[in-house]
Amino acid sequence: MKIGLYFGTFNPVHIGHLIIANHFAEYSDLDKIWMVITPHNPFKKKKTLLDNHHRYQLVLEAVEDYPKIEASTIEFNLPQPNYTSNTLAHLQEKYPDYEFSLIMGEDNLRTLHKWKNYEILLENHAIYVYPRIAEQANPDRHKLLEHNNIHIVDAPVVEISATFIRKAIKAGKNCQPLLPPSVWRYIDEMNFYRS
Known part of the structure; x- marks a missing residue:
């Protein structure tokens, strides 16, 4: 089975995440997409994150109607901060019959060259890349795009950010259209991101 790992803090998960995950589930050779909730991204400040279990619950709510997409807590019990190379080593040991790719x-x-053991990731795993508007306009697009294990997928370009959503909620703006309805309800009921 081919599993696409879509890592993120998902703080909160929004329709942009779902559009991308669903596109890979439906239009690539991946059998399943695991949305891996990262407890602590080494490049992000932890104080801005909702508790792990709340972000997991939000992703669970978001993917409920998508049989090819699952919420994964695989990183919750791994040493912090999380590094993708460590997570993949753990997954390969736990699921030796699965083939894991990155999304x-x-x-x-x-910034892949800054990741821990990025050469090993690149040599041993397919990496599915979705476009970003800023990168498409860059005349010096990354040389790694030519690597055999890099697969550019013509996925929809979705410019929605969790940071924008958090700021909008804090400012009292209505951002319901940017979130799956069940995710919005959970955030609203729990008063997340308001202060």
Whole structure:
């Protein structure tokens, strides 16, 4: 089975995440997409994150009607901060019959060389890349795009950010259209991001 790993803090998960995950589930050779909720991204400040279990619940709510997409807590019990190479080593040990690939935005590909053991990731795993408007306009698009394990997928370009949503909620703006209805209800009931 081919599993696409879509890592993120999903703080909160929004329709842009779902559009991308569903596109890979439906229009690639991946059998399943696991949305891996990252407890602590080494490049993000932890204080801005909702608790792990709340972000997991939000993703569970978001993917409820998508049989090819699952919420994954695989990183919750791994040493912090999380590094993708460590997570993949753990997954390969736990699921030896699965083939794991990474799903990332083209902006993340630009910083891949800063990731721990990125050469091993690149050599041993397919990396499915979805476009970003800023990267498409860049005349010096990343050289890694030519690597055999890099697959550019013509996925929809969705410019929605969780940061924007958090700020909008804090400012009292209505951002319901940017969130799956069940995710909005959970956030609203729990008063998340309001202060």
